[in-house]
Amino acid sequence: MIEVKDLVRQFKTGDRTIKPVNGVSFELEKGTLASIVGKSGSGKSTLLSLLGALDKPTSGDVVVDGVSLAGLPDGKLTEYRRRDIGFVFQQFNLIPNLSAIDNVMLPMEFAGMRKGARLERARTLLEQVQLDPEKHSRRINRLSGGEQQRVAIARALGNEPKLILADEPTGNLDEQTGDHIIELLSSLSRDHNTTILVVTHDRTLAQKTDRRFRLQQGQLTEEAVRPRVVAGA
């Protein structure tokens, strides 16, 4: 379970102080697929950075399964990112001189998984995101934007994280692949009890999530809640 308590992040630009995240509080149960919508610059990416321990809040706290991130040193926060978080960045942020499969294996290598095991898992994940097997060994800069997005999603799933934070995960995909990715994220939350928080402009994607939030001027409001389907129910 993820608890976000009165989270504030402020920046100073000259004499001005801006608060892209200003007193945000919410809770997400395990296995929830949630979305945050909002205008550009509304603080969606900043909120994801705080939840993923890439950034530290000015005040407030994020508690994951009873553990407060506020009190953790940098080394523990790195471990939290490695073990519990899967990021899907808006610009993919893949390593350009590595192949697709090497990119997917990176977080597994950092987690200490054996080479054989991570190779097998990386192949499975790339198949799940429907990347042509011929392209598994292809360098990232020789893949299309959509293919890179799928590799980025596969990389986020590598260590079976508790929480997946995805920034516009379908933004570069065609409609058919986008639908497949939405279905993949839904099945992950449903079948593997993975909590997924998606930042998106895609209304279709947002409508398919269990809970839908809107971020406006640093404030988070919940727009809709959909009854949750529990695996095996």
Next chain:
Amino acid sequence: MSVLARSVGNAFRNKIRTSAVVAVLAVAIGLALSMLVANQAVGSKVQELNASVGTVLTVNPAGGQGFEGGGEPLTTAESATAAAVPNVVSVVGTKALRLENESATSTSSTGTTSQQGGPGGGPGGGTSVTTSLKAAIDAGTLGNRNNTNSNSGAAGGSGTGNSGAAPTFSLPITATGIGAEVDTSGKALNITSGTGLGDYTAASTKALLGTTLADKNGLKVGSTFTIAGKTFTVAGIFDAGTTFGNNAVYTTLAEAQALASTPGELSSMVVTVNSMDNVDAAKTALQSALGSDKADVTQGQRNLETAVSSLDSVKNISLVAFIAALGTAGLIILLIMVMLVRERRREIGVLKAIGARNRTIGLQFVLEALVLVALGSVVGAAIAAFASGSIASALISSNSTTSASNQRGPGGGGFGGGFGGGGAFGGASQLLTSVTASASPSTIAIGVAAVFAVAVVGALVPALLTARIRPIEVLRGE
């Protein structure tokens, strides 16, 4: 893909840049290795020289040296006094004789032994005796000129000089009675055929001949010749390494003293000290024990001191150049890696965002630097293999030229220069040019290890910089 494989891959990301970096590194590493090779070659030579004669002191009669000067001769009793001085491990007495060919002296002298004035007009301490041997060196322009000078000089003193035209001149041969199997500088004799003389303190009719002298007279081991009418057998043939040095005969000390009819007299003593550290103290003690009015104590050979001094300069220069080249290689690595870290800030941020530890990223950059250094070392080692000899020679020749010009001056020509203890000034440059610098695998390995150590230090700084990169700062640019 492991960290190492990723590092190797990263090293070749930009092939043109990698080639340029490797080329620059190769030059710096090649220079460093060449300097190390030169340093080690020169160091070995200095060690060798010090080991051979660096601990040797020469004692001459006060005011006399070889066939020059005056004063009272040294005695066997003084040899015992010298041996009792602290830190002295051995004392070898020598007795110098000048051998003149029987046919050349028959017109001017009927005797076989004479206490003769030295060339140049001095009374001298050397003794001339006749021999059946012919000198291996032709008089030539220098010999005839020196003979003319010595005759005119001797005319005013007690010498044997004649006025008027000089007769056909034959160079004398140096014969030395020695108390051990060493030359007059204390260096072991290099006997190329036959054997030594056995007991050097007892009278013996065996002798050692220089190679050219033996060749000139058609003598081999077992052949005979005469000195002062006495028949000697060639026990061995030695190679002194110089034309002058090989125009010489060695007998036992007692035999030379008997030939000169001066029992108990010594021309010089070769004193060996137990270590280089004690040479100065032993020299002072020796001078004090023998008396400064009785004996002159000198340290080794002047040309050796000059050579060692020059070689030490070369050694120091090559060491400084090695360190400088090593530092340059380290600086190149530092700057390249700082540039790469700055260039890949975003990538580092991403790796941290997905859970890479600081040490994993740091290690990746250090390994990448080492890949570049390894490539540079291979090319650098090849450069060193080809260039180290030339670089060492250039360093040595520039130093020996300076030394030679500094030491040229007293007794540049004449018998004084040739027969005296001062020795030929060509000796220093001969010692210097005999240094051979070859890039041995062990030297290259030591050099490459030093380069890698410096590279690790150079790469650690940028690697530590990666720890300061916060992922959010580089990813916020999205």
